[in-house]
Amino acid sequence: MILVLGATGGIGGEVCRLLKQAGTSFRAMARKQEQIDRFHKNGGDAVLGDLDQPETLTAAMRGIDTLFLVTAPTPAQIAQETAAIDAAKRAGVGRIVKISASDCNVRSPIPWAKSHALIDHHLRASGIDWTILMPxxxxxxxxxxxxxxxxxxxxxxxxxxxxxxxxTRDIARVAATVLTQDGHSRATYFLTxxxxxxxxxxxxxxxxxxxxxxxxxxxxxxxxxxxxxxxxxxxxxxxxxxxxxxxxxxxxxxIDPTCEIERLTGQPPxxxxxxxxxxxxxxxxxxx
Ligand SMILES: NC(=O)c1ccc[n+]([C@@H]2O[C@H](COP(=O)([O-])OP(=O)(O)OC[C@H]3O[C@@H](n4cnc5c(N)ncnc54)[C@H](OP(=O)(O)O)[C@@H]3O)[C@@H](O)[C@H]2O)c1
CATH class of the missing domain: 3.90.25.10 (UDP-galactose 4-epimerase, domain 1)
Known part of the structure; x- marks a missing residue:
């Protein structure tokens, strides 16, 4: 079972659409009951979970094999994503597919570029398998x-x-592909x-x-x-x-253009x- 975080957002919403279109089982996580009701109304599986309340994540991650991790760039991003990674570890999640950024760097003066670098290091050190997408x-x-x-x-x-x-639709296409395929463990893909x-x-x-x-x-x-x-x-x-x-x-x-989107999905960006x-x-x- 795949759990999609950020399921009401740009990339996560498109990942849900693509997984549904492909007939792949997945569960969306959202933080408000009305969002959950909307997923259910459309025939989807959804669970409540709030990254600002890490105690809600244990139940949300129960029975999950693969986690799609994306959050908005805010000052809370490091706390939110490390809470998700730690909860995934406790729940025995096998792999995390994470959205990072092509310019991530722990010394970057760009706040979200530095946050992503720190979270990526936390993920790689967690012992969980990972695939990191760097758009x-x-x-x-x-x-x-x-x-x-x-x-x-x-x-x-x-x-x-x-x-x-x-x-972002191409980023979601890559995410949906690597979420459902073997062979992407410990891989970092630069997406342009x-x-x-x-x-x-x-x-x-x-x-x-x-x-x-x-x-x-x-x-x-x-x-x-x-x-x-x-x-x-x-x-x-x-x-x-x-x-x-x-x-x-x-x-x-x-960075200059890469060929990763076409190589991974078979379709050019x-x-x-x-x-x-x-x-x-x-x-x-x-x-x-
Ligand atoms: N913009 C760029 O050019 C660019 C480039 C490279 C990388 N990135 C990275 O891409 C990511 C953003 O992707 P996106 O545009 O798809 O994001 P987005 O549309 O802003 O979606 C963010 C998602 O996170 C959810 N969320 C927020 N707070 C939450 C909480 N406390 N608990 C649970 N869920 C919560 C939101 O749910 P609600 O609907 O409830 O708010 C929403 O579903 C960021 O990490 C950014 O650094 C961006």
Whole structure:
């Protein structure tokens, strides 16, 4: 039995959809009763569990062979994921498939990159079998920018830096594959899209899909940070995003494309043009 954490989120939700489509038995974990009721209503198996209340995890992990571990990037992430790993160990889970990040590093100034590195080390030292997926930045992050894009601007602090953006649906495809196959123990896979491009090229493609001119604006970092704060990002998130884009991306530290998605699933990853076509309404409706 597979237990999917983050089952109401972007990657975890898609993993559930793919496992269901393939007829694979799995259980979703969620922290609210109404979420559990929704899974049950759709014919799914689901169990209550809250990563902020580790005592709830023992029951949630009973009878589980393989755990899919993903949480949101927050200051609680290390505590949440180590609690899940420790509970899995106690419950006798055989393998954990974990979402990490391609830039994870214990010395990173990017908070979630450092968190992932520390959690990955905890997982590797746990004695449980593991498969670690290290995606680059998500194409879905562009959906944060639907409103400025509608006004003709793509505001960031990435300089001329490029990213090998990956579609979260491809990450989920890899996760669903390795969750259900042998041969991925103690493996780390770097997951990217098929191409690397900078924000000027992203703006050109956004212009093509929306049918109106979109211009990349490389903002001064204090302005970008202020916009993030004014539009609801926490100080922790705003500072992290500034470092991520102004240092990591602008400094050309992102990885080049890998072939792992096609090698593992038999299908190439989606390109940015395909992602934009699939989400055209989100950008165009925002303009309307
Ligand atoms: N964005 C990027 O470009 C990027 C790049 C590389 C790696 N990553 C990594 O990808 C991960 C995020 O993936 P995602 O976008 O699929 O995540 P997401 O959509 O934010 O989903 C997070 C999930 O965690 C659940 N959750 C939150 N708090 C919980 C708790 N206390 N107990 C149980 N469940 C809880 C949420 O449930 P609720 O619905 O109840 O909130 C939700 O299902 C992060 O680890 C991030 O560092 C991101």
């Amino acid at each position: 680059t930045a998500f194409m879905q992050n562009f959906l944060w920018f639907t409103k400025p894009v509608a006004k003709g601007y793509l505001p960031l602090v990435a300089g001329k830096g490029s990213v090998s953006w990956v579609d 899209g098929p191409e690397t491009f900078d924000m000027t090229e992203a703006a050109v493609q956004l212009s093509q899909v929306t049918g109106r001119k979109v211009q990349y604006v490389d903002l001064p970092t204090p302005v970008f940070r202020t916009i993030l704060r004014m539009t609801g990002s926490s100080r922790w998130m705003a500072n992290g995003l500034v470092v991520q884009f102004a240092d990591m991306v602008a400094g050309h530290h992102d 989606k390109d940015f043009a395909g992602f934009l076509r699939d989400h055209r309404d989100a950008f165009v409706k925002s303009a309307a």
